[in-house]
Amino acid sequence: MAENPWQPLLQTFEKLSSCLQTHLSNFMGIKSSTPPPSSSSTIQNPIISLDSPPLITTNNSNLQKLPLKDKYVGPVTKEDLGRATWTFLHTLAAQYPEKPTRQQKKDVKELMGILSRMYPCRECADHFKEILRSNPTQAGSQEEFSQWLCHVHNTVNRSLGKLVFPCERVDARWGKLECEQKSCDLHGTSMDF
Numbered sequence: 001m002a003e004n005p006w007q008p009l010l011q012t013f014e015k016l017s018s019c020l021q022t023h024l025s026n027f028m029g030i031k032s033s034t035p036p037p038s039s040s041s042t043i044q045n046p047i048i049s050l051d052s053p054p055l056i057t058t059n060n061s062n063l064q065k066l067p068l069k070d071k072y073v074g075p076v077t078k079e080d081l082g083r084a085t086w087t088f089l090h091t092l093a094a095q096y097p098e099k100p101t102r103q104q105k106k107d108v109k110e111l112m113g114i115l116s117r118m119y120p121c122r123e124c125a126d127h128f129k130e131i132l133r134s135n136p137t138q139a140g141s142q143e144e145f146s147q148w149l150c151h152v153h154n155t156v157n158r159s160l161g162k163l164v165f166p167c168e169r170v171d172a173r174w175g176k177l178e179c180e181q182k183s184c185d186l187h188g189t190s191m192d193f
């Protein structure tokens with residue numbers, strides 16, 4: 001019997017489907033337990049299967065440990081959130097210009113104000129609001145801002161019974177971002193505002 005004229009097209013589709021599935025699986029962190037499909041004409045790994053378990057569920061008890069690539073992730077704790085936020089803030093301070101523009105000073109003050117209202121841990125936000133009241137944001141220069149931030153972070157540390165960080169070492173702990181050709185630097189102004 002003559003060769004099916006659709007055969008080359010079917011084979012191309014099959015290869016495309018397999019390639020797409022591999023990429024989707026990698027992206028979603030699923031390891032495929034099935035070997036890559038052969039060049040037979042049946043599609044072995046459908047992109048979406050009705051038999052697959054749901055990847056995300058709204059039931060909290062099922063959220064304990066979801067595989068994501070080789071790591072396991074769980075719900076974000078107050079501590080995780082705190083560490084990530086301090087990393088963001090201290091990195092911002094390390095990158096802050098020596099001579100910030102009027103707008104940059106205004107932005108930093110606003111950011112602190114917004115944090116004290118919107119930080120996604122109610123007790124932390126309220127606590128930070130109180131700290132800001134007695135320690136208004138100081139961001140006239142890179143050094144002033146990073147020292148001020150170190151001081152307010154220490155205020156939080158003390159209230160939690162943690163060790164106080166030596167602020168003279170803040171630049172050693174939170175250096176500038178390593179970016180080629182200073183492409184991450186925030187630009188300030190050479191004029192005094």
Ligand SMILES: Cc1cc2nc3c(=O)[nH]c(=O)nc-3n(C[C@H](O)[C@H](O)[C@H](O)COP(=O)(O)OP(=O)(O)OC[C@H]3O[C@@H](n4cnc5c(N)ncnc54)[C@H](O)[C@@H]3O)c2cc1C
Nearest residue numbers: 079082083085086123124127128150151153154156165170
């Ligand atoms: C604005 C804000 C308010 C918070 N309020 C509360 C609260 O009211 N109650 C609560 O339970 N948690 C609060 N947290 C979380 C808390 O501060 C910690 O982030 C969390 O307890 C995890 O602590 P950690 O010991 O891992 O280190 P973190 O305090 O998260 O610090 C991360 C790293 O920063 C460095 N570091 C520590 N101190 C300083 C400093 N002074 N200057 C520069 N670098 C430093 C250290 O290397 C440390 O490992 C708050 C977080 C933020 C961002």
